[in-house]
Structure formats: C-alpha cells, structure tokens
Amino acid sequence: MSSSLILDLTRRYQEPQRHYHTLEHIAAMLHEGRRFPLDEEQTMAVWFHDAVYDPTSDQNEQKSARLASKWLLKLGWDVPAVERVGRMVLDTRGHVPSTPQAAPVLDLDLMSLAVPWPQFEANTRLIRAEYAHVGDADFAAGRAAFFKKLLQRTRLFFTPWGETLEPAARSNLQRALGDLIRS
Numbered sequence: 683m684s685s686s687l688i689l690d691l692t693r694r695y696q697e698p699q700r701h702y703h704t705l706e707h708i709a710a711m712l713h714e715g716r717r718f719p720l721d722e723e724q725t726m727a728v729w730f731h732d733a734v735y736d737p738t739s740d741q742n743e744q745k746s747a748r749l750a751s752k753w754l755l756k757l758g759w760d761v762p763a764v765e766r767v768g769r770m771v772l773d774t775r776g777h778v779p780s781t782p783q784a785a786p787v788l789d790l791d792l793m794s795l796a797v798p799w800p801q802f803e804a805n806t807r808l809i810r811a812e813y814a815h816v817g818d819a820d821f822a823a824g825r826a827a828f829f830k831k832l833l834q835r836t837r838l839f840f841t842p843w844g845e846t847l848e849p850a851a852r853s854n855l856q857r858a859l860g861d862l863i864r865s
C-alpha cells in the first residue's frame with residue numbers, strides 16, 4: 683500500500699462519528715485474517731469495506747467500493763482485480779458472499795458477533811454511540827430487526843473457521859434479541 687493510501691484510510695477510520703467501525707475493527711479483521719491467509723484483494727476489501735462510514739447513510743458500501751476503485755486504479759491495479767475488491771466490499775452490506783473469495787472477508791466482519799458476552803455488550807454500546815442521532819426505541823427496533831434477519835439465515839458464516847463461530851454468534855444474537863424485546 684502506498685503511504686498516501688495508508689494516511690487516507692487511517693484518517694477515515696479515525697473520524698469522530700466512529701466508535702466501533704474504527705482502525706481497531708480493521709486491525710482485528712487483519713489479525714484474524716492471517717488464519718486464511720488473505721490474498722491482496724481480500725486484504726484491500728477488509729481495508730476499504732468501511733472506509734466511508736456515515737451512520738445516517740444507506741450508501742456506505744457503495745461509496746466505499748467507489749473509493750476502493752478510485753484508489754486501486756490510481757495505484758495501477760488492473761480493472762478485473764479492482765472489480766473483485768469492489769464486489770467484496772459491496773457484499774459486506776448483506777453479509778452474503780457473491781463469490782467464494784468474499785467468504786473470509788464477511789466472516790471476519792461478523793466475527794464480533796461471537797465474542798464473549800461482555801465484549802458483545804461493549805460493541806453494542808460503541809455501535810449505539812455511532813447511532814446517537816437515532817432515538818432509543820428506533821435503535822432497539824432496528825437492532826431487533828437486524829438480529830432477527832440474521833437468526834433466520836441458515837448460516838451466518840461461510841468458511842470452516844467461521845462455522846466454528848456460529849454457535850456463539852447465534853447465542854449472542856438470541857440473548858441480545860431477548861434483551862431488546864424485554865426492554
């Protein structure tokens with residue numbers, strides 16, 4: 683990666699509206715990504731998947747994919763590789779891989795669903811801080827809908843490593859959903 687790209691991405695991941703979607707999130711994904719290991723395109727997809735993050739927008743993935751395209755073309759990447767990175771970034775919206783190459787990126791992005799409960803709660807507080815503009819009832823309803831949608835899926839994770847996270851992630855989602863319904 684070029685130093686100007688590293689500086690741009692670092693600046694973006696330190697924006698004031700970010701509390702969960704920070705450099706720490708990227709570092710955790712890259713650290714765990716050593717298990718696969720990630721190829722260069724997957725690594726760029728990790729770096730770019732939340733590069734544009736505005737909690738008031740529903741276009742973050744599209745804008746992040748466009749930013750990846752702009753940067754990678756500028757750095758001399760070929761168009762097919764740039765398109766593959768963009769596709770993986772776009773796949774982080776629904777967390778369903780459109781290609782096998784996207785599966786590790788998506789599993790890494792959702793691995794925080796399987797952390798121990800105290801960390802899951804801490805992550806929830808960080809995400810809540812990103813959505814401070816949303817009222818408590820609307821935030822709870824949105825989280826509940828998201829958790830229900832995830833729980834209805836046959837699988838949350840798509841790699842053998844990710845499959846080991848499935849029971850803990852489902853347990854956390856069910857517990858969090860129960861807490862939301864009771865409150």
